[in-house]
Amino acid sequence: MAAVTADQTTQSTSGTAEAAGQAVGTAPDAADAARLAVFDAAVAADDRIEPRDWMPEAYRATLVRQMAQHAHSEIIGMQPEANWITRAPSLRRKAILMAKVQDEAGHGLYLYSAAETLGTSREELLDKLHAGRQRYSSIFNYPTLTWADVGAIGWLVDGAAITNQVPLCRCSYGPYARAMVRICKEESFHQRQGYELLLALSRGTEAQHAMAQDAVDRWWWPSLMMFGPPDDASSHSEQSMAWKIKRHSNDELRQRFVDIAVPQAEALGLTLPDPDIRWNEERGQHDFGAIDWTEFQEVLKGNGPCNEQRITQRRRAHEEGAWVRDAAAAYAAKHTTPSTRTAQPAQHVEETA
Numbered sequence: 567m568a569a570v571t572a573d574q575t576t577q578s579t580s581g582t583a584e585a586a587g588q589a590v591g592t593a594p595d596a597a598d599a600a601r602l603a604v605f606d607a608a609v610a611a612d613d614r615i616e617p618r619d620w621m622p623e624a625y626r627a628t629l630v631r632q633m634a635q636h637a638h639s640e641i642i643g644m645q646p647e648a649n650w651i652t653r654a655p656s657l658r659r660k661a662i663l664m665a666k667v668q669d670e671a672g673h674g675l676y677l678y679s680a681a682e683t684l685g686t687s688r689e690e691l692l693d694k695l696h697a698g699r700q701r702y703s704s705i706f707n708y709p710t711l712t713w714a715d716v717g718a719i720g721w722l723v724d725g726a727a728i729t730n731q732v733p734l735c736r737c738s739y740g741p742y743a744r745a746m747v748r749i750c751k752e753e754s755f756h757q758r759q760g761y762e763l764l765l766a767l768s769r770g771t772e773a774q775h776a777m778a779q780d781a782v783d784r785w786w787w788p789s790l791m792m793f794g795p796p797d798d799a800s801s802h803s804e805q806s807m808a809w810k811i812k813r814h815s816n817d818e819l820r821q822r823f824v825d826i827a828v829p830q831a832e833a834l835g836l837t838l839p840d841p842d843i844r845w846n847e848e849r850g851q852h853d854f855g856a857i858d859w860t861e862f863q864e865v866l867k868g869n870g871p872c873n874e875q876r877i878t879q880r881r882r883a884h885e886e887g888a889w890v891r892d893a894a895a896a897y898a899a900k901h902t903t904p905s906t907r908t909a910q911p912a913q914h915v916e917e918t919a
């Protein structure tokens with residue numbers, strides 16, 4: 567579900583002393599320069615960078631931040647829809663929604679595991695999330711007011727996520743790219759489930775159609791914001807694209823999503839809440855209205871409708887699950903022989919890579 571932008575803190579060029587892992591104001595030595603040349607050549611050739619390969623420290627840091635934000639978004643993103651599991655209108659809808667929420671948990675685990683291959687622990691990433699030092703996607707700070715919101719999230723939010731994440735299957739970092747292959751396959755099911763739910767409501771009673779339209783009205787603009795700030799305000803996307811972590815700019819992906827969503831909305835019989843949407847024959851794409859970036863920035867600052875609620879629930883769930891983690895650790899320690907205890911961390915890294 568979660569969308570990931572490349573608006574992270576990175577260096578401006580991969581060939582700088584900082585990008586080569588050197589301190590500011592010092593030049594890389596010959597060995598570092600040679601390793602950087604090998605790294606740059608691999609990226610240019612579309613080869614995969616693997617955990618044991620040398621990489622610039624700025625590249626590593628960018629990946630950790632992006633994968634952490636992505637993983638956090640999957641975990642936090644369970645909350646808005648889980649809110650409706652007990653109130654789903656049928657057993658079939660309940661089963662579908664439970665399966666989807668379970669999928670999102672799995673996506674978070676894939677991504678935390680991928681981040682661990684870069685030498686950062688899951689515990690460290692979660693501590694930063696709970697302390698407010700790392701972000702998750704702003705889209706999950708909006709409330710799910712009606713059952714139709716579940717459909718709008720599936721169609722719009724997961725649809726935007728797929729648009730953003732499919733190119734990540736070709737990310738230059740191997741573990742991240744491989745994790746995204748499975749995630750995108752599952753997200754495609756989620757998007758179709760949301761679309762089917764909205765279609766049923768749209769073709770239902772007048773009240774059901776109105777509920778579906780209201781949900782689309784509320785989720786459309788936040789979904790466009792998921793791709794991150796406009797290119798001229800995103801100072802870090804260029805470096806991520808140079809490293810081939812990200813393959814397309816924020817505005818390119820946003821435009822692609824709009825072009826996909828417009829005909830789908832027509833098929834649903836629903837209206838997108840933007841009077842400026844129209845086909846531009848010259849560009850071969852849809853024009854659309856201006857996004858309220860002030861709202862986006864306010865949500866990022868923690869002033870969204872559900873920011874405090876989401877992180878409070880996440881902290882509480884983590885604390886209440888401590889006994890499960892402790893029990894699992896004790897069981898693992900009991901069934902681990904002394905000879906395998908030292909080898910286990912290296913084996914874990916290899917498997918998750």
